[in-house]
Amino acid sequence: xxxxxxxxxxxxxxxxxxxxxxxxxxxxxxxxxxxxxxxxxxxxxxxxxxxxxxxxxxxxxxxxxxxxxxxxxxxxxxxxxxxxxxxxxxxxxxxxxxxxxxxxxxxxxxxxxxxxxxxxxxxxxxxxxxxxxxxxxxxxxxxxxxxxxxxxxxxxxxxxxxxxxxxxxxxxxxxxxxxxxxxxxxxxxxxxxxxxxxxxxxxxxxxxxxxxxxxxxxxxxxxxxxxxxxxxxxxxxxxxxxxxxxxxxxxxxxxxxxxxxxxxxxxxxxxxxxxxxxxxxxxxxxxxxxxxxxxxxxxxxxxxxxxxxxxxxxxxxxxxxxxxxxxxxxxxx
Amino acid sequence: xxxxxxxxxxxxxxxxxxxxxxxxxxxxxxxxxxxxxxxxxxxxxxxxxxxxxxxxxxxxxxxxxxxxxxxxxxxxxxxxxxxxxxxxxxxxxxxxxxxxxxxxxxxxxxxxxxxxxxxxxxxxxxxxxxxxxxxxxxxxxxxxxxxxxxxxxxxxxxxxxxxxxxxxxxxxxxxxxxxxxxxxxxxxxxxxxxxxxxxxxxxxxxxxxxxxxxxxxxxxxxxxxxxxxxxxxxxxxxxxxxxxxxxxxxxxxxxxxxxxxxxxxxxxxxxxxxxxxxxxxxxxxxxxxxxxxxxxxxxxxxxxxxxxxxxxxxxxxxxxxxxxxxxxxxxxx
Numbered sequence: 001x002x003x004x005x006x007x008x009x010x011x012x013x014x015x016x017x018x019x020x021x022x023x024x025x026x027x028x029x030x031x032x033x034x035x036x037x038x039x040x041x042x043x044x045x046x047x048x049x050x051x052x053x054x055x056x057x058x059x060x061x062x063x064x065x066x067x068x069x070x071x072x073x074x075x076x077x078x079x080x081x082x083x084x085x086x087x088x089x090x091x092x093x094x095x096x097x098x099x100x101x102x103x104x105x106x107x108x109x110x111x112x113x114x115x116x117x118x119x120x121x122x123x124x125x126x127x128x129x130x131x132x133x134x135x136x137x138x139x140x141x142x143x144x145x146x147x148x149x150x151x152x153x154x155x156x157x158x159x160x161x162x163x164x165x166x167x168x169x170x171x172x173x174x175x176x177x178x179x180x181x182x183x184x185x186x187x188x189x190x191x192x193x194x195x196x197x198x199x200x201x202x203x204x205x206x207x208x209x210x211x212x213x214x215x216x217x218x219x220x221x222x223x224x225x226x227x228x229x230x231x232x233x234x235x236x237x238x239x240x241x242x243x244x245x246x247x248x249x250x251x252x253x254x255x256x257x258x259x260x261x262x263x264x265x266x267x268x269x270x271x272x273x274x275x276x277x278x279x280x281x282x283x284x285x286x287x288x289x290x291x292x293x294x295x296x297x298x299x300x301x302x303x304x305x306x307x308x309x310x311x312x313x314x315x316x317x318x319x320x321x322x323x324x325x326x327x328x329x330x331x332x333x
Numbered sequence: 334x335x336x337x338x339x340x341x342x343x344x345x346x347x348x349x350x351x352x353x354x355x356x357x358x359x360x361x362x363x364x365x366x367x368x369x370x371x372x373x374x375x376x377x378x379x380x381x382x383x384x385x386x387x388x389x390x391x392x393x394x395x396x397x398x399x400x401x402x403x404x405x406x407x408x409x410x411x412x413x414x415x416x417x418x419x420x421x422x423x424x425x426x427x428x429x430x431x432x433x434x435x436x437x438x439x440x441x442x443x444x445x446x447x448x449x450x451x452x453x454x455x456x457x458x459x460x461x462x463x464x465x466x467x468x469x470x471x472x473x474x475x476x477x478x479x480x481x482x483x484x485x486x487x488x489x490x491x492x493x494x495x496x497x498x499x500x501x502x503x504x505x506x507x508x509x510x511x512x513x514x515x516x517x518x519x520x521x522x523x524x525x526x527x528x529x530x531x532x533x534x535x536x537x538x539x540x541x542x543x544x545x546x547x548x549x550x551x552x553x554x555x556x557x558x559x560x561x562x563x564x565x566x567x568x569x570x571x572x573x574x575x576x577x578x579x580x581x582x583x584x585x586x587x588x589x590x591x592x593x594x595x596x597x598x599x600x601x602x603x604x605x606x607x608x609x610x611x612x613x614x615x616x617x618x619x620x621x622x623x624x625x626x627x628x629x630x631x632x633x634x635x636x637x638x639x640x641x642x643x644x645x646x647x648x649x650x651x652x653x654x655x656x657x658x659x660x661x662x663x664x665x666x
Contacts (some may be wrong), residue, residue: 032381033484037575038419038559039385041484044377048365052372053428053476055466086371095386097430097474133388136469141430143386143476151366151374226371242370 014100014109014132021113022120022127031093031128040128042092047147050089054080054144058137066179069108071206072140073115079229080142081125081210082284086227088152088219090212091125095143099135112140123210150219154242157224157289163247163303164222164295165257166214166286168204169232170273173280174265175205181269197264208284217296218288225288231281233322236303236311239287246308247289249278249322251315257300278313278322347433347442347465354446355453355460364426364461373461375425380480383422387413387477391470399512402441404539405473406448412562413475414458414543415617419560421485421552423545424458427477432468445473456543483552487575490557490622496580496636497555497628498590499547499619501537502565503606506613507598508538514602530597541617550629551621558621564614566655569644572620579641580622582611582655584648590633611646611655 019035033041056062056076067075081091096116100109120127125144178198211227218225224243228235232249240247251274258273266273289305303314311322352368366374389395389409400408414424429449433442453460458477511531544560551558557576561568565582573580584607591606599606622638636647644655 033486037487038416039383039422039479039484041420042382042384044379044382044480046377049375049377049382049478050372051375051426051428051476051478052462053430053464053474055430055432055464055474057432057466057468059469060467083371087374089372093384095384095476097386097388099388099390099472129385131386131388131474133390134393135390135472136392139432139468139472141386141388141464141474143384143428145382145384145478146372147377151372153366154370 011132013106017106017110018113021110022117031126034126034128040093040095042145045147047149048151050084050087050146050148050151052080052083052144053141054083055139055141057139066176067206069111070115070118073112074119074207076140076142077116077119077125077127078123078208078210078284080144081123081212082227082229084144084146085211085215085286086152086225087148088150088215088225089146089148090216091123091144091146093126093128093145094120096127096130097141098130098132099137099139100132101136101138102134104138123212148216148219152215152219152222152225152288154224154226154239157239157243157245157247157305159245159305159307161223161289161305162292162295162301163249163305164288164290164299165302166218166296166299167211168259168283169228169257169285170262170276170280170283171201171204171259172208172282173276174262174269174271175201175203177269177271178202178265179205194264194268197261198268200261201265204283208282210284211286214286214296214298217298218286221294221296222288222290225286228283228285228287229281231279232287233278233311235287236322239289240309240311244309246306247303247311248306248314248319249303249312251313253302257302344465346439350439350443351446354443355450364459367459367461373426373428375478378480380482381484383417383420383479383481383484385413385416385477386474387416388472388474390472397471399509400539402444403448403451406445407452407540409473409475410449410452410458410460411456411541411543411617413477414456414545415560415562417477417479418544418548418619419485419558420481421483421548421558422479422481423549424456424477424479426459426461427453427475429460429463430474431463431465432470432472433465434469434471435467437471456545481549481552485548485552485555485558485621487557487559487572490572490576490578490580490638492578492638492640494556494622494638495625495628495634496582496638497621497623497632498635499551499629499632500544501592501616502561502590502618503595503609503613503616504534504537504592505541505615506609507595507602507604508534508536510602510604511535511598512538527597527601530594531601533594534598537616541615543617544619547619547629547631550631551619554627554629555621555623558619561616561618561620562614564612565620566611566644568620569655572622573642573644577642579639580636580644581639581647581652582636582645584646586635590635
């Protein structure tokens, strides 16, 4: 981890405490050199390398009123690693670029690092280096390197295949909406199920999980895949465009894939839970396509692939275009 | 290149024009999949993978009054790739995360992309993907993947070895100081050499070059290496600490390595050119150590490695500690 362009004292201190916070995660056998030189050194394998980058920026992707710095570190890493899951790849290691306001304290930085480190340990993706620079707002940019024998692209979907979902949809969007409305789980008696549902949604937004194992299985079984970060509608459209097919989400099947907690929590917000499933991003579920006989056990069929174009919702035979997903910029965080 | 978390229209347009601007650079044989999916896919080799990240942030690392958006794209990529040169590695590919203010126009974004693309083509490091998100200021975070048979670390310097310099020192710092003071090259007759010197310094700051070929040669000959981005003093100290040795820069040898243009341009600023060589960063010269008999032809000896600690300047036998390098935060850009 280099810390260029920071004052000398801050730099040394910041790097030392991040190194400490991230150390427990940096146990990859393939990592020959981690934090502390000009770059990290990794032992190559024989599989394809998969390489991706993602950013979490304050006031754009998050607001510190709604999550702790530990949550932020966790989320930033998991969101980046999720792109590997979408490609059917396993993570090798990550680099993290922190932009920090001048006012950030050592203990805040350490909490952020521990959140990253916890996610890195949970997902098997050591943070092997990075960079720190000053910024007006807090930001984390994470680059991730992974590998897979057979990358799962967006472009392989074929008419006649099924549309599959692995993971939950809508919980994170519901959790964020609850936080914005300051609806916290209450523990009044008789409302335990409700409190649990709200809590599950909030945790889904604050501490998402990249579905690496599921992605690896899809890499062997699916024809195309993407992770749902922009929302089911927007990401289904990405699949449809890349594969030059029509993707149809079937409302009744989608409803059957609804988490019971979502139905409860959406009621608290007077929102249609199906709408949250369609538009909500950031659960980092995996959307994929494939032949019926190859569907993994953990995947639920939520639609079909047809000749044509676009992403559509089928409500009992009535087809309407799926609107664009949750937009972080226009949502006015 | 994914463009998550930007409004739908902007996203599609921004990605399309960046893809166009970067296309000419993306010709690596090893790149199996570039911009357009969840991640890029690269064919592995047998050498060690080298992995690094660097950021360029407006008002911290640059000011748009002093460089064009094309220069910025170029600089951002070269600065990141320079860390590979420091490790003796060749670049494979890069990912770029852009943070853009809402007011940025399509033509501005295209100019930035063309600058990145030009640097990528010049250095053989295709930009194979990235991410765009909104930010209060313009920023480019670049992750670079490279490879080398034998990584050159900071920690291998041994007492008795020579200290080597490849590339120029002080020109970029002088160029930035000239831009800040609004001293532009004039073309009055009789001052042609001076105008050329000022111009060379400004170009050194705006369009630096990562010294990849020199780094690869050092990887085979040097015992330790680093790229000079913080300033000779600060980076010599990094080498000294990592290797647990004393690094001594010899003033007379350093003066002999001075570019003639630096002597001329420093006069225009009433600055000591040796001071600019010691404190100035961002030329991306390579500082390394090794045995005399292994010194590459392109390297100049500027000092020695001794038992002890710290980085020191030897002025005719009088040793003083080398102060910390150029600090972008405290320089008050």
